[in-house]
Structures are given as C-alpha cells and as structure tokens.
Amino acid sequence: MNILLAGEGGQGVQSIAKIIARAAQKAGKHETYLPGFGVEQRGGVSLAFLKINNENIFYPRFAKADIIISLCNRSMATIKEYLKDSSIFIYDNSAINDEHLDEIRALVKKFLKIPAQQMAIEKFTIKSANMILLGAVLPSLGIDQSAIEDQIREEFKDKMAKNPQITDQNLSAFRQGLELVKAPMEDFSGKAEVEIKSQFSDDKKIWKCFPEYCKGCGLCVARCPVHAIHFTKNQGFLGTPLPEVDINKCEACDTCEKICPDGAIKVEKYSSQQVE
Amino acid sequence: MKKLQGALVEPAFPKSWRKQSKPHKFCPGCGQALALKILGFAIDELGIQDKMVYGCDIGCSLLTWEMFDLDTVQAHHGRVLPTMVGFKLAKPESIVIAFMGDGGGYAIGAQHLVNSAMRNDKVTVILINNANYAMTGGQMAPTTLISEKTTTTPEGRQENQFGNPLHGPEMLSKIIDDKAYIARTISTNFGDCKEKIKKAIQNQIDGRGFSFVEILSMCPVNWHTNTQASLDFCEKDLTKIYPLGEFK
Numbered sequence: 169m170n171i172l173l174a175g176e177g178g179q180g181v182q183s184i185a186k187i188i189a190r191a192a193q194k195a196g197k198h199e200t201y202l203p204g205f206g207v208e209q210r211g212g213v214s215l216a217f218l219k220i221n222n223e224n225i226f227y228p229r230f231a232k233a234d235i236i237i238s239l240c241n242r243s244m245a246t247i248k249e250y251l252k253d254s255s256i257f258i259y260d261n262s263a264i265n266d267e268h269l270d271e272i273r274a275l276v277k278k279f280l281k282i283p284a285q286q287m288a289i290e291k292f293t294i295k296s297a298n299m300i301l302l303g304a305v306l307p308s309l310g311i312d313q314s315a316i317e318d319q320i321r322e323e324f325k326d327k328m329a330k331n332p333q334i335t336d337q338n339l340s341a342f343r344q345g346l347e348l349v350k351a352p353m354e355d356f357s358g359k360a361e362v363e364i365k366s367q368f369s370d371d372k373k374i375w376k377c378f379p380e381y382c383k384g385c386g387l388c389v390a391r392c393p394v395h396a397i398h399f400t401k402n403q404g405f406l407g408t409p410l411p412e413v414d415i416n417k418c419e420a421c422d423t424c425e426k427i428c429p430d431g432a433i434k435v436e437k438y439s440s441q442q443v444e
Numbered sequence: 445m446k447k448l449q450g451a452l453v454e455p456a457f458p459k460s461w462r463k464q465s466k467p468h469k470f471c472p473g474c475g476q477a478l479a480l481k482i483l484g485f486a487i488d489e490l491g492i493q494d495k496m497v498y499g500c501d502i503g504c505s506l507l508t509w510e511m512f513d514l515d516t517v518q519a520h521h522g523r524v525l526p527t528m529v530g531f532k533l534a535k536p537e538s539i540v541i542a543f544m545g546d547g548g549g550y551a552i553g554a555q556h557l558v559n560s561a562m563r564n565d566k567v568t569v570i571l572i573n574n575a576n577y578a579m580t581g582g583q584m585a586p587t588t589l590i591s592e593k594t595t596t597t598p599e600g601r602q603e604n605q606f607g608n609p610l611h612g613p614e615m616l617s618k619i620i621d622d623k624a625y626i627a628r629t630i631s632t633n634f635g636d637c638k639e640k641i642k643k644a645i646q647n648q649i650d651g652r653g654f655s656f657v658e659i660l661s662m663c664p665v666n667w668h669t670n671t672q673a674s675l676d677f678c679e680k681d682l683t684k685i686y687p688l689g690e691f692k
C-alpha cells in the first residue's frame with residue numbers, strides 16, 4: 169500500500185507518518201518511510217512517502233499512491249501526479265480552499281473530507297489537526313487501533329514532562345477523527361473563500377496587512393510603540409495568525425512597516441491638504 | 445477629495461526585489477530577511493540596480509538567489525567573495541556585493557575574507573551574524589556567545605574548549621588599508637542599518653577600497669525563542685559582546 173502525506177512544514181505531516189510507519193512495523197509488516205521537503209527550515213511543502221507491505225519492499229518511492237492525505241492548499245500541484253482511479257483522497261476541508269480543489273476535481277473518485285483544523289481549534293489546539301486526520305485514515309490502513317494508540321503514547325513520552333496533557337489530547341483528537349469518518353461524505357468541496365478585512369483607514373492614513381505575504385512572526389505587535397497592533401483569529405498563507413490594527417490608536421509612525429521582514433505591512437499617511 | 449476607504453495600496457517591497465519570488469523562503473521573524481529588505485531599499489536609493497551584480501553564499505543566504513531583480517551568482521562556503529572579486533576585476537565599472545553568513549565568512553571561508561581584505565579589493569561584503577549555523581539546524585558558529593546553547597554545544601559554549609567569539613570587523617580593521625570601510629550594525633534598526641549599507645556601497649562606487657558590514661540578526665527558530673525574547677537576545681545580549689559602530 170502506497171501512502172502520500174502532504175502539508176505545510178510544521179503542520180505535523182512527518183509526525184503522523186512516523187507513527188503509522190512504526191505501528192506498521194510493530195504489527196509485523198514491511199514498511200518504508202521517506203520524508204521529502206525543501207531547504208527551508210519552516211514554511212515549505214512537506215511530503216512523506218510511506219509504503220506498507222506484507223512482502224519485501226525494494227524501492228521506497230512510487231509513481232501512484234493508494235491513499236493521499238492533504239493538509240494544505242499549496243500541495244495540490246504535487247499530489248496531482250500521484251492520483252489514480254482507485255486512490256482515496258483524504259483532505260482537510262476547513263483548511264483547503266474550494267478553488268484549489270478545482271485542479272484535481274476531475275481526478276478524484278473516492279474521497280474523505282475531514283474538517284480537522286476547524287475541529288482542532290474548537291476542541292483541542294490547532295496542532296492536533298494532524299491527529300484528527302490520522303484517525304480518519306486508520307480504517308483504510310488495516311492496522312489495529314490499539315497499535316496506533318500505543319505508538320502515539322510512545323511518541324509523546326518525551327514531551328509529557330513539559331505538557332502532561334499532550335498524550336491524552338492527541339489520543340482524543342485521534343479518536344475524534346475515527347468518529348468523523350463514519351459520517352456520510354457528500355459533495356467534494358473545500359473551504360469557501362472568506363474575505364479577510366486587512367485594510368484599515370481613517371481620514372488621515374491607511375494601514376494594510378497583506379495576508380498573502382504575512383508569516384505571523386509578531387515583530388509588528390512587539391514593536392508598536394502605542395500597542396495598536398494585535399493578533400486576530402484570521403490566518404495568513406502559512407496558517408499563522410494575522411495582525412490587525414486599532415486605527416484610532418495608530419499614529420502612522422511606520423515602525424511596523426520598517427520592522428516587517430516580509431514587506432507585508434504598508435502604512436500610508438496623508439496630510440490634510442492631500443486629502444482635501 | 446481623495447478617497448482613502450478603498451484606496452489601492454502596494455506591499456512595502458523595495459523596487460529591486462523580484463516580486464514573483466515573494467513570499468520569500470525565510471522563516472517567520474528572520475532577521476536576515478529584514479537585512480535584505482533594508483539592502484533592497486539602499487540599492488533603490490543609490491539607483492544602482494542596472495550596474496549591480498549580487499553574489500550569495502551557501503547557508504541560509506542561498507535562499508536569496510531569486511530575491512532580487514539583479515544578476516545573481518551563488519557560490520560555496522565563503523567562495524562567493526573571490527568569485528565577486530574576479531567579476532570586479534573583469535568588469536571594473538560594475539558594482540558587486542558578496543552576501544554571506546557567519547559560517548561561510550568566519551569559519552569555512554575565512555581565508556578568502558582575510559586575504560581579500562589584505563589586498564584591499566574594491567568590493568562590498570555584507571555578512572549576517574546570527575550566532576549559529578542556521579540552515580543546518582543551529583550548530584555552534586565562531587560567533588556563538590560563551591555559554592550559549594546550540595545543538596553541538598548542549599552545555600553551552602565553553603571558553604577553554606572553543607575559545608572566545610570571533611569579532612570579524614575588529615579583526616579586519618587591524619589588517620586593512622585606511623581607505624576601507626568596516627562597520628557593524630543591527631537588522632532591527634532600519635535607519636542605522638540602511639545608512640551603513642549605503643556607505644559601504646558608496647565606498648566601492650568611489651573606488652576607495654574594501655567595504656565590509658556585519659549585520660547582527662535574529663534566528664528565532666534555532667534560538668528557540670519567541671518574538672520578544674528574540675528581539676531582546678539580539679538587541680541586548682548580542683550587542684553587549686558585539687558593539688555596533690564604524691571601525692574604519
């Protein structure tokens with residue numbers, strides 16, 4: 169069985185791939201796990217190639233995948249090549265936009281749509297979204313639920329010292345994902361495009377943040393001398409929070425524009441003559 | 445009356461940045477990206493985009509090979525400097541910048557930096573100092589502070605084992621000609637950083653000699669710090685060991 173996982177770096181693609189691979193190994197199967205990502209430490213598309221077999225595996229890569237799991241918009245172009253008629257496409261319909269699905273709409277025959285990110289934000293933390301998808305993929309894997317759960321416990325053993333709830337949280341996220349698969353899957357659709365208010369203005373100035381460039385580093389929030397900038401629940405292209413300004417407090421001093429490493433903030437100031 | 449409500453606003457990119465390659469590949473909160481933005485504005489203000497050739501080193505700095513709308517070359521471990529010196533010799537009217545990190549410039553490729561400074565080559569070198577090897581996952585660099593933890597010094601850098609942090613600009617200023625320009629600045633100070641970069645490029649345009657700017661920078665991913673802690677480490681701890689200023 170060939171499995172391809174794709175997501176943004178930091179979403180936890182490699183951790184769930186590792187859990188599946190180790191659980192399969194302990195269940196007595198042959199498996200290979202091959203991570204694939206770019207030179208970036210953060211922010212690139214991260215891929216994981218998994219092979220699980222009852223016989224020997226001679227080569228870890230494959231041309232077509234039986235199961236494809238996608239967590240992000242930017243992975244569509246990559247996973248397109250690996251789709252075949254019998255592939256099961258498992259995706260996060262609360263993270264992937266409808267328009268991005270258009271690219272592969274004609275190729276997908278079987279799919280599971282799991283609102284993992286939305287559920288993770290509501291019930292757990294956003295980092296548990298990958299565990300929900302792991303739960304969703306379990307019925308197609310042919311591995312026992314208990315084997316995966318044991319592996320999750322082992323994987324988070326080291327992190328227990330810092331955060332004692334982490335294992336329980338991930339286990340319940342995993343079981344939540346298992347529940348979600350039982351619901352009937354209707355139309356093949358993603359998240360509708362939401363208009364994010366990113367431009368703020370009054371009669372003297374404009375403050376704009378560009379969600380397509382903002383990486384959510386928080387330097388503008390930390391540096392604002394009048395504390396007018398704060399984070400919102402809206403997300404930029406990396407799934408990080410977007411900043412917003414309180415335009416009444418803002419003095420258009422340009423500090424945020426100068427400190428932004430991505431050029432994602434623009435402040436324009438007008439004198440009263442220019443406006444009139 | 446001018447209507448501000450739906451006014452079209454462009455991102456705050458320098459003109460010399462290549463727009464198609466944005467968002468760039470640096471991590472969130474990276475100080476190197478900030479330094480590159482300031483370099484872009486300095487190039488804009490000097491109006492030298494047509495004459496300029498840009499060379500980047502290996503390490504995180506290689507992520508800049510499509511950053512600018514400039515002729516760009518990428519070389520290995522400090523060897524970008526001799527490459528750019530060669531280009532300058534072949535085409536003296538061009539303006540060249542060698543962009544490197546502290547690993548390439550002070551460790552693996554230090555010979556090139558020292559010899560180029562000794563010869564007083566008419567090139568501009570911009571070196572990012574973030575106190576570790578960032579791209580490979582945060583190993584100890586010559587600039588790592590005493591007792592700073594990295595993946596290769598889990599107990600903190602020990603003075604008796606690895607020596608003291610390397611002060612590049614101070615070292616070069618001892619061996620260099622009087623016409624050279626040597627300075628250290630910090631990426632979070634927009635005005636100071638831009639002024640020193642502009643002076644360094646102007647020094648080359650005037651044909652005076654070697655110009656070198658070390659820029660202190662943040663690496664939140666490998667320092668394992670949040671936004672405020674990164675700013676504090678960069679602006680307080682690093683500047684205590686590496687004082688800002690002009691050395692030549």
